[in-house]
Amino acid sequence: MNVEETKARASPREFSPKDDLPEEYRKAATRMLEFHANSEIMGAYLERPFIRKAPSLERKMAFSAKVQDEIGHGQLLYRAAESLGVKTRDEMLDDLAEGKGKFLNCFHYPLESWVETPMIAFFVDGAAMRRQATLKKSSWEPYAHAMDKICFEEGFHVKHGESILGELMNGSKKEQEMTQEAFDKWWPRILQFFGPTDDQSSHHDFAADVGLKVMTNDELRNAFLNTYLPKAKKYGLEIPDEPRIRENDDGTYDVVEDDLDWDEFFTIAKNDYEPGVGQIEGRKHAQDAVEWVRNALDEQEVLAAGGQSPQAAD
């Protein structure tokens, strides 16, 4: 199939590993999936310390279950990515360890205090879920199938995050102030979750034309603001004056792009942002520490395969 034929056939769940797809499609799908998979992994590492830091047994168990889910989502997405034949799972994981793999802007920032957790667990996960629900209609069938399972689990994450936010915003004055401070800090980053506006987005056109994604950055940002802005207000959070957000008559929003720090965003996109580098290295360290487990599994796989050269272990 050439690119034009692929565009003509593009529709939800249309293409599977059986299809002969042009390299452009396979590369674009790999880029999306690898980014998504890496983000699941890096997000899990960011939240992992809160299994220990959470203030109650219930919250600890929920964070433990959530981190486990996110790592599982990463695994599902690497599977959907490697079946495109562009990069192997090992190559993607190695690239992530070596700082070459890209992932979501929000996961480059440190998450230090409990009051910050709903910024990820409610707002970022809520934003991610808005996007992920649309990807159930992706033309790459393994991606859409991964989204079925991910969205199934993700409802627990978002509601858990909202429950923490509700608890904090109904807590002491001090808790409310600290949560507001965390919100002020995270809000611009969350707005940047959906990337630059459509006219500045470099990858959208092709990915949309071949049905890999079905909504633009702007549409998703609107969909997010439509539901999560009222939620933030409902819990008594004040929306910072900047970045300025204009509500249009048709229910859409315009975020004043110049009020957002795009230098920082693109530094992050290059994996050059200092705290993000620390998180990449932190994960690499954890990965290295359990290398012996992977090696043992690889050896086992060689034996099970009758000594023939095996695929790398998952």
Added chain:
Amino acid sequence: MIWEVFRQNQAGDYHTHCGNVHAPDREMALLFAEVQHGRRKPTNSLWVVPQEEIGEVDTEDAKFGGTTNKSYRFARTYNVEPAAEEVEASEKELTEAERKRGEA
């Protein structure tokens, strides 16, 4: 040789198990699967898998989902209005899964 058969209704759907056939090789297994399972029900694709290649773990060997109360894994536990339609959809699916687990 026994081959387990998985049928997909239409493109993009999941292949789900629908039975098995007795056949000497893969080619015959596919043919038998086609006539046994693909003639009436809507079928876009069939898979056949040698039965001996399938691994199984069941409730004799495993406690799926554990034995303690793990309600914290389910969206319904958190007493907030779902923020968006996809959160609500997820909660419905999770609640349905929780209910069926309770019945089992």
